[in-house]
Amino acid sequence: MKLRNPPVNSLSLELLTELVIGLEKLENDKTFRGVILTSDRPGVFSAGLDLTEMCGRNPAHYAEYWKAVQELWLRLYPSSLVLVAAINGASPAGGCLMSLTCDYRVLADNPKYVIGLNETLLGIVAPFWFRDSLVNTIGHRASERALQLGLLFSPAEALQVGMVDQVVPEDQVQSTALSVMSRWMAIPDHARQLTKIMMRKATVDHMIKQREADLQNFVNFISRDSIQKSLQVYLEKLKQKKG
Amino acid sequence: MKLRNPPVNSLSLELLTELVIGLEKLENDKTFRGVILTSDRPGVFSAGLDLTEMCGRNPAHYAEYWKAVQELWLRLYPSSLVLVAAINGASPAGGCLMSLTCDYRVLADNPKYVIGLNETLLGIVAPFWFRDSLVNTIGHRASERALQLGLLFSPAEALQVGMVDQVVPEDQVQSTALSVMSRWMAIPDHARQLTKIMMRKATVDHMIKQREADLQNFVNFISRDSIQKSLQVYLEKLKQKKG
Amino acid sequence: MKLRNPPVNSLSLELLTELVIGLEKLENDKTFRGVILTSDRPGVFSAGLDLTEMCGRNPAHYAEYWKAVQELWLRLYPSSLVLVAAINGASPAGGCLMSLTCDYRVLADNPKYVIGLNETLLGIVAPFWFRDSLVNTIGHRASERALQLGLLFSPAEALQVGMVDQVVPEDQVQSTALSVMSRWMAIPDHARQLTKIMMRKATVDHMIKQREADLQNFVNFISRDSIQKSLQVYLEKLKQKKG
Numbered sequence: 073m074k075l076r077n078p079p080v081n082s083l084s085l086e087l088l089t090e091l092v093i094g095l096e097k098l099e100n101d102k103t104f105r106g107v108i109l110t111s112d113r114p115g116v117f118s119a120g121l122d123l124t125e126m127c128g129r130n131p132a133h134y135a136e137y138w139k140a141v142q143e144l145w146l147r148l149y150p151s152s153l154v155l156v157a158a159i160n161g162a163s164p165a166g167g168c169l170m171s172l173t174c175d176y177r178v179l180a181d182n183p184k185y186v187i188g189l190n191e192t193l194l195g196i197v198a199p200f201w202f203r204d205s206l207v208n209t210i211g212h213r214a215s216e217r218a219l220q221l222g223l224l225f226s227p228a229e230a231l232q233v234g235m236v237d238q239v240v241p242e243d244q245v246q247s248t249a250l251s252v253m254s255r256w257m258a259i260p261d262h263a264r265q266l267t268k269i270m271m272r273k274a275t276v277d278h279m280i281k282q283r284e285a286d287l288q289n290f291v292n293f294i295s296r297d298s299i300q301k302s303l304q305v306y307l308e309k310l311k312q313k314k315g
Numbered sequence: 316m317k318l319r320n321p322p323v324n325s326l327s328l329e330l331l332t333e334l335v336i337g338l339e340k341l342e343n344d345k346t347f348r349g350v351i352l353t354s355d356r357p358g359v360f361s362a363g364l365d366l367t368e369m370c371g372r373n374p375a376h377y378a379e380y381w382k383a384v385q386e387l388w389l390r391l392y393p394s395s396l397v398l399v400a401a402i403n404g405a406s407p408a409g410g411c412l413m414s415l416t417c418d419y420r421v422l423a424d425n426p427k428y429v430i431g432l433n434e435t436l437l438g439i440v441a442p443f444w445f446r447d448s449l450v451n452t453i454g455h456r457a458s459e460r461a462l463q464l465g466l467l468f469s470p471a472e473a474l475q476v477g478m479v480d481q482v483v484p485e486d487q488v489q490s491t492a493l494s495v496m497s498r499w500m501a502i503p504d505h506a507r508q509l510t511k512i513m514m515r516k517a518t519v520d521h522m523i524k525q526r527e528a529d530l531q532n533f534v535n536f537i538s539r540d541s542i543q544k545s546l547q548v549y550l551e552k553l554k555q556k557k558g
Numbered sequence: 559m560k561l562r563n564p565p566v567n568s569l570s571l572e573l574l575t576e577l578v579i580g581l582e583k584l585e586n587d588k589t590f591r592g593v594i595l596t597s598d599r600p601g602v603f604s605a606g607l608d609l610t611e612m613c614g615r616n617p618a619h620y621a622e623y624w625k626a627v628q629e630l631w632l633r634l635y636p637s638s639l640v641l642v643a644a645i646n647g648a649s650p651a652g653g654c655l656m657s658l659t660c661d662y663r664v665l666a667d668n669p670k671y672v673i674g675l676n677e678t679l680l681g682i683v684a685p686f687w688f689r690d691s692l693v694n695t696i697g698h699r700a701s702e703r704a705l706q707l708g709l710l711f712s713p714a715e716a717l718q719v720g721m722v723d724q725v726v727p728e729d730q731v732q733s734t735a736l737s738v739m740s741r742w743m744a745i746p747d748h749a750r751q752l753t754k755i756m757m758r759k760a761t762v763d764h765m766i767k768q769r770e771a772d773l774q775n776f777v778n779f780i781s782r783d784s785i786q787k788s789l790q791v792y793l794e795k796l797k798q799k800k801g
Contacts, residue, residue, distance in 0.1 A: 175463065192749040203756060208455045212694045213720060216757045220661065220750050221742065234456060256464065260545070263435040264463050270446060271459045302746070418706065451698045477699060499707065503788070506678040507706050513689060514702045 073098075076112035080119035083166050087122075088140040095147045105257060106154035108249045109174060114242070117159045117185070120166030123194075123310075127303045131291050138290045141166070142283060145201060148173035150276045152265045154256040158249035159236065163187040164224060165198075168235075172205040175268070176252050177236040179227050180245045186224035187235055193222035195302035196293070199286055201279045208275060210234045316341075319355035323362035326409050330365075331383040338390045348500060349397035351492045352417060357485070360402045360428070363409030366437075366553075370546045374534050381533045384409070385526060388444060391416035393519045395508045397499040401492035402479065406430040407467060408441075411478075415448040418511070419495050420479040422470050423488045429467035430478055436465035438545035439536070442529055444522040451518060453477045559584075562598035566605035569652050573608075574626040581633045591743060592640035594735045595660060600728070603645045603671075606652030609796075613789045617777050624776045627652070628769060631687060634659035636762045638751045640742040644735035645722065649673040650710060651684075654721075658691040661754070662738050663722040665713050666731045672710035673721055679708035681788035682779070685772055687765040694761060696720045 073094060077087045098104045111117045125137045148155065148170065157171035159179045168187050171177050179185060189206060191198040198206075198219055206215045214233050217223070227239045240248045256264070279286075293299060316337065318324045326334075341347045354360045368380045391398065391413065400414035402422040411430050414420050422428060432449060434441040441449075441462055449458045457476050460466070470482040483491045499507070522529075536542060559580060561567045569577075584590045597603045611623045634641065634656065643657040645665040654673050657663050665671060675692060677684040684692075684705055692701045700719050703709070713725045726734045742750070765772075779785060 176460070192745050192753055195746040195749050197749050197752045197756065200756060208459075210456070211454055211697060212757070213696070216694075216754070217662070217723075219753045219757065221745060237460075259435050259464060260438040263438050263440050266440045267435055267462050268459070270440065270443060271455070271462065419703070451702070453699070454697055480703075502678050502707060503681040506681050506683050509683045510678055510705050511702075513683065513686060514698070514705065 073107050073109055074112040075109070075118050078113065080116045081111055081113065081167070082119045082122035082124075083141070083144075084122040085125055085137050085140055088137075088144050092140070092143050092147050095144075095151065095153075099147075099151065099153060104153065105261060106156065106253050107151075108156045108158050108246075108253060109170060110158035110246065110249070111161050114160045114180075115184075116161040116167075117157075117163040117187075118167030118170060119162070120164050120168070123303055123307055126294050127300060127307060131295055134291045134294050135287060138287055142201075142279075142286070145169070145173065145205075146276070146279070149205065150269060150272050152268070154253060154264075156249045156253050156256070158245045159185065159187065160242070160245050161185055164190050169202055169205060171236075172209055175256060176238075178238045178240060178245055178248045178252065179230060179236040180242040181227050181239045182242055183226055186226060187230050188222070188224040189219055190222035190224050192220060194306050196299065199290065200282065201275070201286070204275045204278070208272075316350050316352055317355040318353070318361050321356065323359045324354055324356065324410070325362045325365035325367075326384070326387075327365040328368055328380050328383055331380075331387050335383065335386050335390050338387075338394065338396075342390075342394065342396060347396065348504060349399065349496050350394075351399045351401050351489075351496060352413060353401035353489065353492070354404050357403045357423075358427075359404040359410075360400075360406040360430075361410030361413060362405070363407050363411070366546055366550055369537050370543060370550060374538055377534045377537050378530060381530055385444075385522075385529070388412070388416060388448075389519070389522070392448065393512060393515050395511070397496060397507075399492045399496050399499070401488045402428065402430065403485070403488050404428055407433050412445055412448060414479075415452055418499060419481075421481045421483060421488055421491045421495065422473060422479040423485040424470050424482045425485055426469055429469060430473050431465070431467040432462055433465035433467050435463060437549050438542065442533065443525065444518070444529070447518045447521070451515075559593050559595055560598040561596070561604050564599065566602045567597055567599065567653070568605045568608035568610075569627070569630075570608040571611055571623050571626055574623075574630050578626065578629050578633050581630075581637065581639075585633075585637065585639060590639065591747060592642065592739050593637075594642045594644050594732075594739060595656060596644035596732065596735070597647050600646045600666075601670075602647040602653075603643075603649040603673075604653030604656060605648070606650050606654070609789055609793055612780050613786060613793060617781055620777045620780050621773060624773055628687075628765075628773070631655065631659060631691075632762070632765070635691065636755060636758050638754070640739060640750075642735045642739050642742070644731045645671065645673065646728070646731050647671055650676050655688050655691060657722075658695055661742060662724075664724045664726060664731055664734045664738065665716060665722040666728040667713050667725045668728055669712055672712060673716050674708070674710040675705055676708035676710050678706060680792050682785065685776065686768065687761070687772070690761045690764070694758075 075081045077084055098107060155174040157174040157177045159171055159177060162185050163171055168189050189198045189202055210233050225233060225235055230236045231239045320327055320330045341350060398417040400417040400420045402414055402420060405428050406414055411432050432441045432445055453476050468476060468478055473479045474482045563570055563573045584593060641660040643660040643663045645657055645663060648671050649657055654675050675684045675688055696719050711721055716722045717725045
């Protein structure tokens with residue numbers, strides 16, 4: 073499954089909706105047992121959530137957008153498919169989150185391909201289920217530091233802290249992901265799926281229980297003048313960079 | 316305490332019952348403060364649960380067997396004794412579980428002495444209290460990967476991931492275990508026991524609360540035709556190997 | 559903020575009260591955004607709880623003292639300030655606990671500067687919120703071993719297990735702590751504070767819920783004849799050492 077939303081694979085409402093529908097189809101099609109998540113455009117895995125969906129819109133739009141983000145996570149994290157992330161580019165915030173939902177992460181060895189949940193740098197806060205996905209991957213202490221500082225890890229650091237499972241030369245990311253996939257495919261499917269659910273169920277149940285509150289919380293937070301202002305400043309900077 | 320049930324120290328109903336009674340005696344005898352768990356037969360620490368107890372029998376037998384497995388864990392995990400595992404052989408599945416209940420694990424440095432919870436390879440699923448014992452030892456992420464893939468770790472890998480605390484040459488396993496034991500014995504007993512309970516109580520309480528459901532779940536799962544078939548296939552393979 | 563209570567910076571009732579009041583002031587003064595905790599007397603960061611407050615007094619005094627210990631932790635652990643520990647000396651028990659509440663720990667590279675929760679060596683047990691602070695920092699397995707054995711880690715071991723974040727030459731502790739502080743100060747305050755609370759709230763809420771029971775538990779435990787005796791023996795030894 074290739075992420076494609078030029079120029080930086082932002083998770084726009086449209087892309088989120090496509091991903092959720094695509095995953096649902098694959099999940100129900102018994103001929104598919106695994107998915108490799110990668111980017112159609114090497115250099116950026118995904119720039120994460122689309123700030124233009126969270127800036128200068130009305131509360132109803134924020135709510136619709138956030139529901140789609142929740143939906144994607146709820147599709148990915150407990151997926152019965154084997155999910156392998158072939159991370160062939162930078163992977164901040166929502167891009168990092170997507171890779172954290174996978175069963176295995178392969179990252180291309182390029183110092184520009186940083187990965188992490190850098191929300192605090194934008195003046196916003198990663199929601200609790202981003203936190204849970206991270207804590208389940210790298211543990212409590214490393215998460216506390218990474219989330220507060222909004223750390224973006226280089227490939228070597230990401231491997232060291234456990235954010236990814238393997239770092240390989242850029243031209244071997246896809247082949248490595250494929251061979252990882254065949255290794256996971258060799259396990260009896262039913263036993264593997266039950267085991268995965270056993271590991272992730274508590275985290276998913278907690279999210280579902282808090283889903284409405286999380287939605288309200290997001291809409292209230294993002295609608296604040298101070299937050300809107302800091303997002304606008306950030307967006308302006310991005311535009312100037314590109315210009 | 317030496318495990319002895321030729322040829323591979325399978326945890327038969329009889330061996331489980333003996334172990335539980337033996338541990339109960341040691342626990343109540345105030346002259347004993349610690350136990351070293353090892354194998355009477357170097358080469359195999361324990362092959363784990365006895366598949367012949369879980370294959371081709373009736374539900375009442377499965378229930379009796381599973382109660383004995385639960386009982387052993389409930390004796391070992393919160394034991395007030397100092398438990399040191401002197402792992403002098405391969406230690407898959409239930410063998411690994413026993414070592415995970417100990418306070419310290421010493422593994423002989425022999426590439427054949429693999430250790431891990433490899434249930435998925437047999438098409439079955441490790442119960443939640445196997446998972447909890449593993450997560451408490453090697454953390455969430457490493458457990459997720461190890462349990463889904465049914466990984467059996469070599470000594471070097473086991474040390475790296477934290478599955479064991481020390482790897483030593485094969486002829487030094489017992490002496491190392493003894494010196495570890497004397498180190499732990501030097502701590503005031505009462506304070507050490509209260510501290511151990513503080514660390515393990517939540518895990519034990521959760522298991523006791525879910526004990527009946529876990530029993531029902533096991534009997535239903537193991538009685539399924541598909542599971543019985545895959546166990547029979549596995550047992551046939553084992554017989555041919557030996558033959 | 560410099561700890562000063564000669565000769566070893568024991569956390570006497572007086573020092574605890576001063577610290578709590580001082581932290582409250584800093585927390586409410588919006589011109590302060592961070593605090594570096596260090597010792598006025600290099601060589602001892604803090605010897606931890608003051609045994610003379612817990613030995614040979616009456617239950618009312620034990621209760622008053624323990625409330626002050628709880629209060630300090632409740633001020634430090636969820637503090638909205640950035641807390642950096644510049645650990646310029648030995649840091650056993652309560653000294654270690656204080657450093658565990660910080661956001662970052664820098665330890666001077668001197669083999670005498672050991673750090674850890676060594677309560678079991680005195681025949682007592684670290685309370686559950688000491689445990690939680692440790693588990694959140696170094697994980698479950700390392701905590702289980704460290705707490706049972708009352709381990710005091712050397713700087714190299716402390717870094718290895720994750721008890722501290724950085725070990726530097728003794729004359730660079732303060733400058734390193736300052737540069738760490740400016741790194742943390744660069745993050746938007748509001749987002750950082752919300753993120754910190756998200757990481758620590760569950761631990762703090764659990765402590766508050768159990769606060770009264772923990773107080774009762776401490777007073778009962780410390781009032782026991784056997785515990786008083788072992789503390790007296792320990793205090794005598796300390797006096798002879800100094801003498």
